[in-house]
Structures are given as C-alpha cells and as structure tokens.
Amino acid sequence: MTAISTSAFYNQSIANMDKITQATQTLSQQLSTGNRLTHSYDDPIAAAQMRTMQAADTLSTADTANAASAKASLTLTDSTLSQFTDIITKIQTAATAAASDTANASDKANYGVQINAYYQQLVDLSNTKDSYGNYVFSGTSGGSPAYTQDASGNATYTGGASANAISLGGSLSVIPSVTGPEVMNFTTSGGVSGNLLTSVKTLADQLQAGTATSASMNASGGALDQLDAALNQVSSTQTVVGARTAWITTATTVQTTAQTARTSTEAAVGGTDYTTATAQLSQQMLALSASQASFAKLSSMSLFTYLN
Missing domain, CATH: 1.20.5 (Single alpha-helices involved in coiled-coils or other helix-helix interfaces)
Structure with a gap:
C-alpha cells in the first residue's frame, strides 16, 4: 500500500510538471513565431479560417505578379507607340517636302529613299519583343513575329487576331497588349481605309519610281491624308494603353486593400x-x-x- 502511494505521488508530480513544461514550450513558441495555432486541433474553426485566408494570399501573390507583368508590357507598348509617333512625324515632314511643287524628280527620289528607311524602322518596331521574348504586337501568337516581309519588303501581319486578358484578382482583368492591326489600321476622314506600313511602303516606292505626284499626294485620301489618319490611330491606341495601365493601378489598390484586411484578420484569428x-x-x-x-x-x- 505504501509503495503504491509513493509511486503514485512520483507519477502524478512528474505528469504535472511535464504538463506545465509543455504549456510553457507552447507559449514560448507562440511568442517567438507570432502564431497562436501550432496544430489544427488547437482551434479547428480558427484553423479553417486561416487556411481559407492563406489560400487567398497565394492567389493574391499570383495576381500581383500578373499585374506587374501586365504593367511592364503596357509600359513597353506605350514607349514603342511613342517611337511610332516620332517616326511617322518624320515621314510626314519628308512627304510634305516631296509633295511640294518645288520638289523635282531627283528630290522626290531622295525623299523616297529616306522614307523607305523610316519604313524599315516601323517594321522593326512592329516586331518589338518584351523581356520574355514575346512579340508585343502579336496578340495570342506572341511567340511569333507580328509582321513578316516578303522578298519585295512588303510587310504582312501574321500575329493573332486578338490578345488575351489576364486576371488581376477576383473579377478584375486587363488586356496587357494591343495587336498590330489595332495600331496600324486606320480610316481617313474621307472614309479611306488603310494600313500604316502599306501606305509608307507604297509612298516610298512611288517616290523612288517617279510615279508619285504632288497632286496625288495632297489629294483627299492621298499619302499626306493617310499619314495624318495613321498618326491619329497610333495616338488613339496609346490612349487605350494608358487607360489600361491606370486600370492596373486601380486593381492593384484593390488587391492591396484586400491583403491588408486579410493580414489584420489573420493576426486576430491566428496571431499571438x-x-x-x-x-x-x-x-x-x-x-x-x-x-x-x-x-x-x-x-x-x-x-x-x-x-x-
């Protein structure tokens, strides 16, 4: 009887100290990690809430990466469109001089050579690549060039018909690029439809061949009219790109607000x-x-x- 009581005393005392030690270790871990929940069974309801919010955090991380990628793509697009504008302006200057009644055949031929060089710059810009090696203006065919040239140098659009939207979180999304036709295709005030690359190439060829006249270049729907319309189209596209960039900023603000709210809730539910x-x-x-x-x-x- 005495031996049993003594043994029970020892066992009970050791068990009590072990329980207190485990509680001490648990509290120390909570203070060092900032997490109240070590195991799901500590608080099953809180643990379930934490899993839901952590899953949302994972999606938010992906959405943030998408937003950054889309913004970088649109920023590159905007910069490239600005270069388009600069080159078109230079072509307009050369074309205006060539359309003057004082320009002789030799002058026009020289302007044709100059405009042809600008044309090649436009083609090169139309095949601009982003940091991932994708062609900015190829739409869904981003891995392939937007424009290809035949033996005569004529450029043809070979990209996708559209560009895919990417998620920015929840129901928010954005199209991070524009296609070649969205940039290049235009309609003059007189209703003449055209393509920037085609118009510039045709003008350069005609000037060098001596078939471009001042009257035809200055006529409604002529070369100068087409260049004006093309410049307006590029400007309009740049406005669209700017609006999409602003939308990404708005969506990112929404993401940040939601993330802040989750962080606060996570701290309240599972934090120490x-x-x-x-x-x-x-x-x-x-x-x-x-x-x-x-x-x-x-x-x-x-x-x-x-x-x-």
Whole structure:
C-alpha cells in the first residue's frame, strides 16, 4: 500500500510538471513565431479560417505578379507607340517636302529613299519583343513575329487576331497588349481605309519610281491624308494603353486593400496576443518552479525516509 502511494505521488508530480513544461514550450513558441495555432486541433474553426485566408494570399501573390507583368508590357507598348509617333512625324515632314511643287524628280527620289528607311524602322518596331521574348504586337501568337516581309519588303501581319486578358484578382482583368492591326489600321476622314506600313511602303516606292505626284499626294485620301489618319490611330491606341495601365493601378489598390484586411484578420484569428501570452508564460513558469520545489521538498521529507 505504501509503495503504491509513493509511486503514485512520483507519477502524478512528474505528469504535472511535464504538463506545465509543455504549456510553457507552447507559449514560448507562440511568442517567438507570432502564431497562436501550432496544430489544427488547437482551434479547428480558427484553423479553417486561416487556411481559407492563406489560400487567398497565394492567389493574391499570383495576381500581383500578373499585374506587374501586365504593367511592364503596357509600359513597353506605350514607349514603342511613342517611337511610332516620332517616326511617322518624320515621314510626314519628308512627304510634305516631296509633295511640294518645288520638289523635282531627283528630290522626290531622295525623299523616297529616306522614307523607305523610316519604313524599315516601323517594321522593326512592329516586331518589338518584351523581356520574355514575346512579340508585343502579336496578340495570342506572341511567340511569333507580328509582321513578316516578303522578298519585295512588303510587310504582312501574321500575329493573332486578338490578345488575351489576364486576371488581376477576383473579377478584375486587363488586356496587357494591343495587336498590330489595332495600331496600324486606320480610316481617313474621307472614309479611306488603310494600313500604316502599306501606305509608307507604297509612298516610298512611288517616290523612288517617279510615279508619285504632288497632286496625288495632297489629294483627299492621298499619302499626306493617310499619314495624318495613321498618326491619329497610333495616338488613339496609346490612349487605350494608358487607360489600361491606370486600370492596373486601380486593381492593384484593390488587391492591396484586400491583403491588408486579410493580414489584420489573420493576426486576430491566428496571431499571438503577446500581452496575454506573456502573462500566461510567466504564470506557467512560476507554477513549474513551484511544482519542482514542492516535489523536491516532499520527496525528501522524513516520512519518505522512514518509509524507505
């Protein structure tokens, strides 16, 4: 009977100290990691909430990456369109001079050579690549050139019919690029439809061949009219690109607001209450110290010595 009571005392005391030690370790871990939930069974409902929010955080990370990629693509597109504008303006200057009644055949031929060089620059710009090696104006065929040239130098659009939208989170999305035709195709004020590359190539060829006249170039729907319409088209496309870039900024703000709200909720649901945890840790450490002291004192009392 005495042996059983002594054994029970030891077992109970050790079990109690082990329980307090585990509680102390749990509180220490919560304070060091900032997480209240070590295991799902600590608080099943809170753990389920945390899993839902963590899944949302993972999607948010992907959406943020999409937004950054889309913004970079649109920024490159905008920069390229600005270069288009600069070159078209130079072509207009040369074309205006060539359309003057004072320009002779030799002058026009020289302007034709100059405009042909600008034409090649436009073709090169139309096949601009982004940092991933994709062609900016190829739409869904981003891995292939937007425009290809035949033996005579004529450029033909070989990209996709459209560009795909990418998710920015929730129901928000954006189209991160524009296709070649969206940039190049135009309609003059007189209703004449055309393509920038085709118009410039035709003008350069005609000037060099001596078939372009001042009257034809200045006529409604003529070369100068087409260049004006092409410039307006590029400008309009640049406005669209700017609007999409602004939309990404808005969507990113929405993402950031949602992320901040989740972070706050995660801290409330699964985060450590440092004030409470610190107080509890102090209490547990005092309890452990008292239990150890009590065990040492009782185990050395004369009754145990006597019983032994």
